[in-house]
Amino acid sequence: MTADTITAVDTRINARWIIPIVPSGTVLNEHALLIQGDRIEAILPQAEADQHYRARETLNLNDHVLLPGLINAHGHAAMSLMRGMADDLPLMTWLNDHIWPAEAKFVSPEFIADGTRLAIAEMLRTGTTCFSDMYFFPEVAAQTASDVGIRSQICFPVLDFPTAWGDGPDDYLRQGADLIDQWQNHSHVRIGIGPHAPYTVSDGPIRDLIRLSDDKQVPIQIHLHETAFEVADALEKSGTRPSQRLAELGLLTPHTQCVHMTQVDSTDLMLLAESGAHVVHCPESNLKLASGFCPVDKLQKAGVNVSIGTDGAASNNDLDLFGELETAAMLAKAVAEDAAALSAHQALAMATINGARAMGREKDIGSLETGKMADVIAIDLSDPFNQPIYDPASHLVYSQHGRQLSHSWIGGVPQVQDGKLTRIDVPDLMLKVSHWAKRIRQG
Ligand SMILES: CSC[C@H]1O[C@@H](n2cnc3c(O)ncnc32)[C@H](O)[C@@H]1O
Numbered sequence: 273m274t275a276d277t278i279t280a281v282d283t284r285i286n287a288r289w290i291i292p293i294v295p296s297g298t299v300l301n302e303h304a305l306l307i308q309g310d311r312i313e314a315i316l317p318q319a320e321a322d323q324h325y326r327a328r329e330t331l332n333l334n335d336h337v338l339l340p341g342l343i344n345a346h347g348h349a350a351m352s353l354m355r356g357m358a359d360d361l362p363l364m365t366w367l368n369d370h371i372w373p374a375e376a377k378f379v380s381p382e383f384i385a386d387g388t389r390l391a392i393a394e395m396l397r398t399g400t401t402c403f404s405d406m407y408f409f410p411e412v413a414a415q416t417a418s419d420v421g422i423r424s425q426i427c428f429p430v431l432d433f434p435t436a437w438g439d440g441p442d443d444y445l446r447q448g449a450d451l452i453d454q455w456q457n458h459s460h461v462r463i464g465i466g467p468h469a470p471y472t473v474s475d476g477p478i479r480d481l482i483r484l485s486d487d488k489q490v491p492i493q494i495h496l497h498e499t500a501f502e503v504a505d506a507l508e509k510s511g512t513r514p515s516q517r518l519a520e521l522g523l524l525t526p527h528t529q530c531v532h533m534t535q536v537d538s539t540d541l542m543l544l545a546e547s548g549a550h551v552v553h554c555p556e557s558n559l560k561l562a563s564g565f566c567p568v569d570k571l572q573k574a575g576v577n578v579s580i581g582t583d584g585a586a587s588n589n590d591l592d593l594f595g596e597l598e599t600a601a602m603l604a605k606a607v608a609e610d611a612a613a614l615s616a617h618q619a620l621a622m623a624t625i626n627g628a629r630a631m632g633r634e635k636d637i638g639s640l641e642t643g644k645m646a647d648v649i650a651i652d653l654s655d656p657f658n659q660p661i662y663d664p665a666s667h668l669v670y671s672q673h674g675r676q677l678s679h680s681w682i683g684g685v686p687q688v689q690d691g692k693l694t695r696i697d698v699p700d701l702m703l704k705v706s707h708w709a710k711r712i713r714q715g
């Protein structure tokens with residue numbers, strides 16, 4: 273560009289701070305972010321933007337920090353309709369005696385449509401612009417996410433037993449393969465394979481789904497080493513740790529996202545680091561179900577990519593990734609017995625670029641860089657409880673929660689403006705949610 277060239281762009285955002293995530297630890301002051309179409313055109317000092325760009329629309333966010341949209345790398349979106357339904361229980365009691373019976377009774381395409389929309393509303397309001405889902409009727413979740421315009425990774429479930437969505441593994445894999453073909457090349461929706469856990473999927477279906485993942489080049493996401501009981505039970509029944517069994521089957525690769533990993537011995541650490549598999553840390557679900565503590569600092573020091581997820585709203589009980597980051601940072605320090613473990617900047621990277629890497633989407637999302645998708649969020653730090661401000665990254669992780677979000681864009685399209693959702697009819701959604709609550713309450 274020569275000194276007098278003026279480039280026209282769609283949107284200019286003037287922000288007090290920008291934390292682009294890449295390069296790591298950077299905080300830009302008084303910069304402008306320019307959006308053309310669905311991508312970031314440039315990020316530069318505001319005085320330079322005045323000279324070189326003319327925008328159709330300019331937004332002045334003088335008390336705000338801009339960040340890449342957050343990436344919630346694990347959840348069960350429609351379980352938002354079961355928020356607070358079964359609290360204060362350990363994982364297997366929670367699943368066997370409460371969640372699975374409720375799912376058998378209520379899960380349907382309508383339940384998924386309404387529950388997923390409720391989860392998306394909450395995620396958008398609190399800064400998430402891309403989420404991963406593992407739940408029933410994934411075709412409905414994918415359509416709902418696409419209709420709203422949020423980015424997603426929709427993992428279709430694979431289990432040994434029948435559910436409302438299918439007869440068993442062969443049926444899940446057949447429907448899943450069709451789903452992959454249907455959504456191939458979609459800008460926002462990606463399909464993944466979601467074997468539920470080592471204790472619910474046997475070797476045959478695991479081999480089949482690895483073949484499907486290789487053929488179609490799609491990611492695999494699995495709950496793994498969620499509790500000490502899971503590992504001890506597998507050792508007692510087969511003499512093998514679940515991680516070892518999955519590695520021997522060929523499941524641990526750079527396409528694999530291992531959710532939870534609260535139990536990590538030296539062999540597990542080596543398997544994860546050498547395979548290039550990713551970890552999705554879900555600290556609040558792990559705390560609430562008393563599942564255990566993921567050793568985030570140890571994993572990161574071994575070179576394992578650690579992303580973050582909320583898990584479902586029935587075990588969290590919210591989908592606010594900023595709150596999750598605060599918990600993650602506190603917990604990492606306690607587990608490592610090191611106050612320097614998981615700094616604020618490292619935590620923000622976990623919810624952005626690390627999530628993008630886990631999903632194989634780091635070329636397009638996860639940081640604010642020229643040429644990347646314009647998935648951008650703005651957090652308003654003007655409230656008294658955020659004053660004074662020495663380092664905005666500190667407040668994002670340790671002080672504010674996601675409700676301070678004022679704006680978000682996904683691929684340049686506004687999703688939240690002045691704290692209001694632009695593409696979800698909230699009153700209509702609330703009516704649907706109260707209908708489900710009434711039915712679930714009646715049992
Ligand atoms: C195969 S669809 C997903 C399946 O997983 C159940 N679920 C929700 N949270 C957890 C968790 O923390 N560990 C294991 N399984 C979980 C959900 O209820 C669905 O049945």
Ligand SMILES: [Zn+2]
Pocket residue numbers: 346347348495531583584
């Ligand atoms: Zn889960």
